[in-house]
Amino acid sequence: MELACAGIPGLFDCYALNVSGTTAWACPYTDFPFVEIRPDRHVRVWSNQVRGAKAVAVHGERVAFCGGYGEELDRLAHGELTETSVEPTDVGLLTLPDCRLPGPRRAVGRGSRIYVQAEPFTAWGVFDLSS
Template sequence: MHEIALVPHARLPRAYHDRHVLGSTVDAFGAAHWLLAERAPEPGDDLHPFDALVVSVHDGGAVETTELSAVRTWWPKLDRLPDGGFVVASARDRRGDEKSQVQVFDALGRETWTFHVGDAIGHLLADEAGDLWVGHFDENPLGIRRWSATGELLWASESDPGAGWITDCYALNVSGTGVWACPYVDFPLLEIRPGQDVRRRTGIARGADSLAVHGERVAFLDHGRIVHGEMTGSSVERRDDALLTRPEGGPVGRRRVAARGSRIYVGYGPLTEWGVFDLSA
């Protein structure tokens, strides 16, 4: 099997390596963000709000910092909104915290909205319009939902017969107005576009945790392999497989992913670095 190496994308500046990384992502415009705390969480910390720092690295290497006040989760999902604000969501519900599971901060780091989207968040990705796409895992099989940044439910997969029953949203890709997903149990490729019925194609990857789409081509990240395919009207035809490696070679290992159009961003190691696989390259 041939290998495909990730291309280096962004790195947390060394000046912040003494802080604890709570979460990290790459936004819809390609900027990488790290949510940092002064220390690692301890038992009981989830009951007390704390101040955190977001370090953002843009294309070209420009670094920006944003201080967030009164963050309420030590196990967050993070993304940046188009207006420069941030969304921080607790992947798991906590008793008494249902109304503030999701916190929205403005560009100055001030909390502006809080709301609840449901337990067991596996994926949270903001699109270029600022809406939030949330994919849930199997401990709360809500499927995929789209929310406004003020907490209004805009779309739900369970309301669209084409989506089928989604037990666990394994892979989610959000870019522009197009959303792609590969859910458990049958792992179909779902194409989701606002205002249209969900399009469902028979998939080729049994357990992909990320995917990239470019034209009629699709690539799944499945247990450390890139599985290439080509879309037809109702299915995906398998083309070839490749082993994904770090930029310097070697297995990626434990990772975090953010899928955006033709790109799969992969955070690896202690989550201070992001590499990218680009299907369009």
């Protein structure tokens, strides 16, 4: 299935991307649907209320979104995949092991993990959705 035919509204940019094995997961701007793309060109789209996430983790039917706009910069939002949507289950704050907020950071999703590198960008921390 072509992406243009998959019902992905307003695909202009990809804010969060996760590649796990041969499957890619994405949250494209502007409507931020949650999208699964498989190598056989099969595409699934779920509506999603989480806006502006910079990284996403996937484990079975569970997802976690890291980041957002403004006051949601440190958000860690959890959800469950239903047939048509990502249903929110919990929202927390992304913190460093010493309980501080990370400040400027890089965040990358791979499989069930979100890797976070905060200033001074010398070490990576890991959030694992499968734990």
